[in-house]
Amino acid sequence: MKIVFLDADTVGEDIDLSIFEKFGEFQKFPYTEREEVFDRVKDVDVVITNKVIIDRDVIDSADKLKLICVAATGVNNIDISYAKVKGIGVTNVAGYSTESVVQHTFGMVFYLLHRLRYYDDYVKKGDYSKSKIFTHISNPFYELNGKTWGIIGLGTIGRRVGQVAESFGCEVIYFSTSGVERDEKYEKYPLDELLKVSDIVSIHAPLNERTRNLLTYEKIKMMKRSAVLLNLGRGGIVNEDDLAKALDEGLILGAGLDVLEKEPIDLENPLLKIKNKDSLLITPHIAWTSIEARRKLIKEIAENIKAFLEGKERNRVDL
Known part of the structure; x- marks a missing residue:
């Protein structure tokens, strides 16, 4: 059996991918451009992809393809309905990065x-060494x-x-983006009230369609001037x-943003040109990428x- 990983660099060079060799001939590519994908999938039985698009045209060019493994939870880069028509299985991995994303969320908050950034710069620029007192509190901060x-x-x-927020003594409330009624531990708020x-x-x-452009200037204007906004969901x-x-x-x-509408970020993005840079933290879509999370991801793909080879259903994506 032939297996190909089309964009192996998305899981990092520090992650061992040799686990796939036990299934057959394994080949990995750091990244695959659109014009390269057709040649790279034409002879393989299993395709592993994180972000490379596997659409109808790609599927039609892969005569031997039996399984598409998405190295992520989201499967929007796969034409699932056409894969089903062609009898090709599609699997994903859910829940592997929860702790990593949560940790990153609180890293951003702190x-x-x-x-x-201000206090680190204050010390490293030499200003602290000139102080007449042992502390420096000109830029106040808050407790959670x-x-x-x-x-x-x-x-x-x-x-x-x-x-985790509760463990820091926070009162937790939520807004449901799906609108589905569920019995939850926390109180449900309308969006405007939650922001206020x-x-x-x-x-x-x-x-x-329900979340795109959810937070606009008018919505942000409703928030407290002392509030912090974090986006670890999706850009847009x-x-x-x-x-x-x-x-x-x-x-x-x-x-704090870990996701952007266009990734990598456009150099003309207005967020790169704001005056008060200390008020903004942007990380390059890394919240999910702890070593533990990426190791778990690869292990789950192998499983x-x-x-699939044993004829069992596991993390199968169906319409």
């Missing part, structure tokens, strides 16, 4: 809330204890964020032009291949 944490998108990650009362707002929702949920404007106007204390 960076912004505690003004860590007693604050209201509003979660947009209370899925697996959102619930875990809520649990929350000290921290974190987004852990998918991008769809927060309007980036509006966020840049809101930060420059000091409408909120700060924002999906093993189950």
